[in-house]
Amino acid sequence: MSQQRCQVRDSRYVVPASRTGTMKTMIPFRLSLAALMLLSTAAGAATQHYQATLESSRWQVEAAHDHCALVHEIPRFGRARFEQRSGRRLQFILQADLAPVDGREARIVSVPPQWKYGSSERELGQVRLVQGKTPLRMPRQQALRLYYELEQGMAPAFLYQDWADGRDRMEVRLSPVRFREALPDFVACTRKLVYLDFEPVGEKTVYFTTDSARLSRATRRVLEKLARDYRSGSRLRIVLGGHADARGDEDYNLALSKRRATRVARYLVSRGVPRKAIESRFFGETFPADPDDDPEAWARNRRVTVWLAEK
Structure with a gap:
């Protein structure tokens, strides 16, 4: 987490001549106490990261007669799925092992790998996370955006406040490691499904x-x-x-x-x-x-x- 700084302006009091010098020494003390309180609050905030390590990152193809899925385990959080069912379009699904109890707004950013010097994060938009063990489903257009980011070696991340009291920031990141290796089998699987040029309702x-x-x-x-x-x-x-x-x-x-x-x-x-x-x-x-x-x-x-x- 990037270091957070708190700045306190130097407020100058004009103390009436009738006041004693004791008051003059208390004012800086009060400002210092306020600054300490702000700093302690900032220090209490944290970011909880959920991401597969370089060694453990896998994208596995789940092939069946009626659907194909590309599945990525996210340790301590759950899993991500690119899924296409027969007669349906591609969608992205985020599954949580511990079901959230309420909704949250989440930002999506695409984080560049370390070897892409000079690259910066890309904003991909906002989504609504909902209650239950499947807090997010994204339709084809948004799913393809994540798909393309991973294909380019980027790491899409979902940023939101924690499910408890909202004090901590949560970051759930998809690893691009071994993503491209799994694509040929996934694409071959989807070719066997009924393809429709519309989205059934x-x-x-x-x-x-x-x-x-x-x-x-x-x-x-x-x-x-x-x-x-x-x-x-x-x-x-x-x-x-x-x-x-x-x-x-x-x-x-x-x-x-x-x-x-x-x-x-x-x-x-x-x-x-x-x-x-x-x-x-x-x-x-x-x-x-x-x-x-x-x-x-x-x-x-x-x-x-x-x-x-x-x-």
Whole structure:
């Protein structure tokens, strides 16, 4: 922590002639006492640092069929995650082992490494930390800013007052050490996820029997509710994603996924949703919801995902 200085101006008293010399000696004493009190208060403030050491810093890839994450452990604090889920955009998540009990405003600065002589800290903005074990989620644009800073060897840091009485400053810093080493595996993982060029605000999934695009009674109930909600005044658009399981010919599965998405779209139109509000996409056997090769996995993969998005 940088040394804090307290300056006390020299105040000159004009003491009436009737006062004794005792008063003159008390005034400097009072000023000195005030200065000591200020100095003791400043000395009581501290900065608590949370950062992985050079030796312990790691960025590890967490790969699953429905999400990819780049995870960084922050000793004594928690962890940081760059996470992308299937059909979702990249986000940054800060997790705390000890859940904060109230909210805090935090500054974000990007700290240069020691070998970057002449470089200075960069202000990246402010965020609101909230209660709970996930005090911060940052959307794609802000997450990419942190991602790029780390890629350049910078160390983004979150600065805020402590969760207790606010006397101490907290600094939670992300280490760039070994960040770039993990990127190839992380990027390769994200290529296997469903990519959407929009941010869904809602999502439903309906399922089909083997080699069929017929709508079951359960599927019709889900679609009826979607159509009813839309007719009540929704300003959203509907994007459909058709899928098939991995059995059979690849081209046949692509055509089957298209038939399923088309059947869902027609049903929604028949229930009052404007055709222009619906967009259909189809993915065949790619992007499975479950990568296993068994009847349960096949059943989860025979589906149409219904995404709701802003127009």
